[in-house]
Amino acid sequence: MPSPPHNGGGDAHPPQRRRHLNLLILLLRLVTFGFSLAAAISIVTNSSPSWLRFQSFRFVFAANVIVAAYSLFEMCASVHEILKGATLFPEPIQLCFDFTHDQVFAYMVVAAGAAGAADARRLRAGGACAAEGGFCVLADVAVALGFAGFAFLALASLVSGFRLACYVTTGSGLHIW
Amino acid sequence: MPSPPHNGGGDAHPPQRRRHLNLLILLLRLVTFGFSLAAAISIVTNSSPSWLRFQSFRFVFAANVIVAAYSLFEMCASVHEILKGATLFPEPIQLCFDFTHDQVFAYMVVAAGAAGAADARRLRAGGACAAEGGFCVLADVAVALGFAGFAFLALASLVSGFRLACYVTTGSGLHIW
Numbered sequence: 001m002p003s004p005p006h007n008g009g010g011d012a013h014p015p016q017r018r019r020h021l022n023l024l025i026l027l028l029r030l031v032t033f034g035f036s037l038a039a040a041i042s043i044v045t046n047s048s049p050s051w052l053r054f055q056s057f058r059f060v061f062a063a064n065v066i067v068a069a070y071s072l073f074e075m076c077a078s079v080h081e082i083l084k085g086a087t088l089f090p091e092p093i094q095l096c097f098d099f100t101h102d103q104v105f106a107y108m109v110v111a112a113g114a115a116g117a118a119d120a121r122r123l124r125a126g127g128a129c130a131a132e133g134g135f136c137v138l139a140d141v142a143v144a145l146g147f148a149g150f151a152f153l154a155l156a157s158l159v160s161g162f163r164l165a166c167y168v169t170t171g172s173g174l175h176i177w
Numbered sequence: 178m179p180s181p182p183h184n185g186g187g188d189a190h191p192p193q194r195r196r197h198l199n200l201l202i203l204l205l206r207l208v209t210f211g212f213s214l215a216a217a218i219s220i221v222t223n224s225s226p227s228w229l230r231f232q233s234f235r236f237v238f239a240a241n242v243i244v245a246a247y248s249l250f251e252m253c254a255s256v257h258e259i260l261k262g263a264t265l266f267p268e269p270i271q272l273c274f275d276f277t278h279d280q281v282f283a284y285m286v287v288a289a290g291a292a293g294a295a296d297a298r299r300l301r302a303g304g305a306c307a308a309e310g311g312f313c314v315l316a317d318v319a320v321a322l323g324f325a326g327f328a329f330l331a332l333a334s335l336v337s338g339f340r341l342a343c344y345v346t347t348g349s350g351l352h353i354w
Binding site: 055056103106107110111112113115116117118119121122154158160161162165166168169 | 232280283291292299315345346347
């Protein structure tokens, strides 16, 4: 059951501020989703030689698919909150869920990007790219897109962390900023 | 009987709470420092073949040296705050400095660890460890120590983020929790 909003009577602006915050989060989720999905697609279309042979590229693919799916879910949660004025889960659970997943997935996707970049660089240094230039370019593109997705996920994590901290310190995520 | 105010002079415990928070932060910094320094030393003593040949191990070394130096500085700042009862820099600057550096260095050190782990695994898969077993073991140890340091730095980042959010939401980092 969605939790009712903790609206107080004293401040006339909270619903509008909350709406702006939700729109910002929705935008960050949308951009993260776009970059992560593009990174996963770049990896999966890289078939000569198969990307499945490289553990780090499998990690990049898995991390970006997870982040894209999570961002899609969070976009639905944000749209629900914007339309209904209440979080999908009870508010404290939703805020904890958002922040912990943002943090864990941000660390995961930056680690995957670093591992993928190390392998992409090794392939290039080893001369493998002379024969398979397309593979190397797509691998670089996938790693770069993954890092771009990470940057927006890290920003989303800052916003969700701030929301959670507001809730914890004042007992309300709605009208403390 | 009216309940004591959440903020302000009515609460007798804030200095003690602040002290506990500072001791927790000091402990996290100390553990992070220990792990990062140990990771850097493990890498730098790995001389056959030279770790300098591997870009990812150079990254692991640099990231852990930076985190160890930063943790040492933050330990001094924490001790200063515990002894003097005031932050080293003006409080908003100190809180922003701590949180931004915690976040950036946590992402950096987890990325370095992932790149190092990818290379350590490749060396093992390539059969290089049969001849140079000691190198591979030390590389694995360094990567594992770096990840342990990351875990405590990520925890410190949560605490410093919470302190910053408290300051931003209530205008005081001292007695809001």
